[in-house]
Amino acid sequence: MKLKEFQLEAVKKLFEAMETPARDIILKSPTGSGKTIILTYFMHQYIQSFPKTVFVWLTPGKGNLEEQSKAKMDKYIHASQTKLLSDVMASGFEENDSCFINWEKLTKKGNNALKDSERTNFLEHIQHALNDGLHFVIVVDESHQNNTIKADEIIQYFHTNKIIRCSATPKGIATAEIIEISEEEVIAAGLIKKMLVINQDFPQIIETENQTEFLLGKALAKQRELRSEFLKIDVDLNPLIVIQLPNKSETLQDSVERYLETKGLTYENGQLAIWLSDRHENLEGIDTPNAKSSAVIIKQAVATGWDCPRAYILVKLRDNMDETFEIQTIGRIRRMPEAKHYENDILDSCYLYTLDEKFTAGVKMALNKGALNACTLFLKNEYKDITLIGEHRTMVTSTRNPQKALQAIASYAEKEYGVGTNKAENKTRLQTAGFELSEDIVKHTFSGETATLAFNSTDMNKIKVTERLDTHIHGRDYHQKIGKIGLEIGMEYSYMNTIIRKLFDKNFKYSRKILALEPRAVYAFVINNDDKLRYLVREAMAYEMAQLKMDIPSKSYYEFHIPQSCLFTYNGDAKTQHIMEKNVYQNYLSSAAPRSTPEVKFEKFCERSASVEWWYKNGDKGNEYLSIVYQDNSGKQKLFYPDYIISVKGEIWIVETKGGFDRSGNSQDIDLYTPKKFKVLKDYLTEHGLKGGIVRNDAATDELCICMDTYSEDINSDNWVILSSVLE
Incomplete structure (x- = not known):
């Protein structure tokens, strides 16, 4: 684990x-x-x-x-x-x-x-x-x-x-x-899906003789699409449809089973499972990735505690009775099957099909921007040949590697304390740095007199209290201290214990060992010096990040083309649903979501501007979108996905939108990396002969402004120019 x-x-x-x-x-x-x-x-x-x-x-x-x-x-x-x-x-x-x-x-x-x-x-x-x-x-x-x-x-x-x-x-x-x-x-860690998609590709008016069959048909089609996408990336996973029936709905259950049988899903052939309080079939091994069952029938009561990470699709069927919405029901389809994202919108989303308005409203309220209506949009033919050069990172450091952490701590100790291969000399250097090298447990207290409680410890006598080490009694203390040292840098106990032992225990082999203590003496060393060890470990990690130099090329290049189709999410409850004609996709709606306020303003600007011929909203994660490499403050490589690619009088512009300035000129941008992103965007534009910059709204004039040359947090500086005047 x-x-x-x-x-x-x-x-x-x-x-x-x-x-x-x-x-x-x-x-x-x-x-x-x-x-x-x-x-x-x-x-x-x-x-x-x-x-x-x-x-x-x-x-x-x-x-x-x-x-x-x-x-x-x-x-x-x-x-x-x-x-x-x-x-x-x-x-x-x-x-x-x-x-x-x-x-x-x-x-x-x-x-x-x-x-x-x-x-x-x-x-x-x-x-x-x-x-x-x-x-x-x-x-x-x-x-x-x-x-x-x-x-x-x-x-x-x-x-x-x-x-x-x-x-x-x-x-x-x-x-x-x-x-x-x-x-x-949790989403960033890849454990749950990025988006819940509600009723994908439903027409505005549904004409059907059987609502249940309509929903199940949509779910089966999505299940086949997901299965195909998994096979494309060589993953043998059979996505599961969860069909939730209302309680006391035997007639509805019967119609579901009959319809699924016409599609080849039966209890007999193992492709249909059921989990009711009084009936369990084909549940053995249902949570294995390539299990045979493609659908499972459940009722309201099974929502709590059920765990099947290959579940991708929920069909919520209704009757005329009201049922309370439970967020746990949606939770059943939100886990990522392999605890990681696939950088594929289809596989990184989960899907709900229902005609139950109350349930849909409950989902939207609970998940806020994480639950949206969706449809598939297709790229207009005239934009299929647009080509740009994107950047991928070549070095990924997302988790702590125990081996690298050990090397970093050894390097930092050598730099900070001057330790080397001579263990006796190392002992003296550590003692000089304030480490306690006694084989007993050492604690300190004070003695003296004071008239007030606000006394200064320097006026007191410092008393050293020693206690003979007992590994049985002090073993728990040792365990607790190691655990805290590890948690300081997000390292599990077992790894942190091995690191400490390799650095200080004579029985653990390591070429850059600092001390060669007897195993029991390591207990005393850790208990007596836990604060200093926590400092050493924490500083070593920060130093490693700061010193990280890449021996390999920092980025690789790829040809970017606007994706032929996209999973378009929108707010189906918005009052206006008009089509934005200049977008590169057919039927792109003004209710596109999730969108920040600056993005909404910029999209409306593009539609109105006579100079803008077409515009494309870039994705924010995934190999199919345009990305630029930059480094955060710890030296870790990250990918920056600029918000928009637009064409202005035949020239390609790349634009990033950010939170604006209020009426007093105060910044409303919450992204700490905006100056870094501006620099890498400018370097990218210069390298490829393109134009662009960062766009923010000035509330004092209600104008979109663009910064193109030198980044500034002062909207009144000459670095910010009204966007419409630049694009004329």
Whole structure:
């Protein structure tokens, strides 16, 4: 298991939240963000660092979620000590346990999972654990479903002072510590799809004899298209259609099954699966990428906890009854099957087909700009031969490489402390730099007298307190310190431990070893110097980034042509839907979305300007769009996708739009890299003999202005010129 940077950051924040006075910690994370991975990794690390801990993970009753969560922890964390309710009933709670318990087995009236005598026995197990000095940390999964009086009553039995509540849609607790993982972070990491596309290519007026068959037909066509796109990139993945029926809809279910049979999808041939509370068919291995089933029938109740990353398409069928919208339903189709984007709009999107207006409205409200209507647009013939030169990066450094991190730390230690191959000399140099080299655990305190609490420690006597190292007692301290050092740079515990051992432990081979300590002395070294080691590691990473020089060419070139077709997303609820005639695509609508305010203004300007012959809106990610290479402040290569390519009196211009200036001239641009992007855009335009610049709106005059020569944040400077006067 390799955690993403945002997941390790969430683990770090969980550790920090555990040290605050707040009882409740809310982990708000979108479906598909790897919440179980984050929590199980945190639980394992916490247990290693803090003795006498027992985690109790409470789940709602639907879908055997507690068994799924336990299975994931067993899979991800090989040394974990996990239990279900039946295991607790047999042997009680023990130190280092992570217990996964179905909430409703404890709270639901008439539930025979726990008879009265067993319930008493369960409470006795809790009391025995408390008497033995164990303390409970409670994790409430899908907490939005468990915010009930009975639930709180159960939590009270554990006498816990820490409850971690996690959900994509948590209910607020005023005094809680909130850790929020943004959807943008999860999308950027490639774990969930970039866009939810609603009712793609639906006509304005649908004439059909059977609405169900119309929707299913659209879904099957999309499934075939997705399968074909995967085969083009040599990925054997069978995209899954999730067909959600309303509860109590036997007649509708029957019509769905009959229609799918005419298309060759049946339970008998394995191409159709079903998951209802009283019926499971063809579910074995349904989550494997190339599973045989192309569609699964579910009902409302299965939304929570179901995980099948190859699910791409949701068909939401309705009856005349109202059903509440659940964001978790959409979550079922948002995961990326291989936890990465394919840089292909078709494969990086998921698809909803429904005629349920309330459901569509709920989706749009929940996902905001992430849910849009869509259709396929085709390039007009006269623009098919337009050719530009694009740039790709040749060096990608998206995650921390443990081997490179080790080399960077060794290099920085050599630079900062002057260490080399002589271990005795290295010891002296580290001591001079303030490192504690005792084989005992060393702590410091002060003694003296003061009349006020605002005393100066320099007026006091500094006292050194030493304690004999005991690897059993201090092992947890060592583990905690290594974990914190690693989280400082987004490095997992196991990698950070190996790095420290290679640098300082005599039993680990490494050519640039700094000290050759006995293994037990490494414990003392880390515990005594954890702050200095955190500083060393953090500074080494920053130094490595700053010094990064590319031995290979920094970029490669490719021929860019405007894509022959595009997945066009728009706001179907917008009042105006007129066609923008100068766009290179047929039937490009004025309600195109998502679009920033500067983009909307610029597109309208292009349509009105007599000088602009045609314009193209570039994509913001993917190999099919025009990209230019630049470096961020840490030296990491990134791709810049300019917003627009336009033709002005036969000349190609490339334009980037940014947030404008308010009436007082203050900047509303939130992009920190705008000056860098301006420079690389200008260099690119000069290299290829093109024109262009950055366009921003001046609210004082309500005019679009362009900067073409020297970038400035002062709209009143001569560097900004009114766009219409430049293009005349």
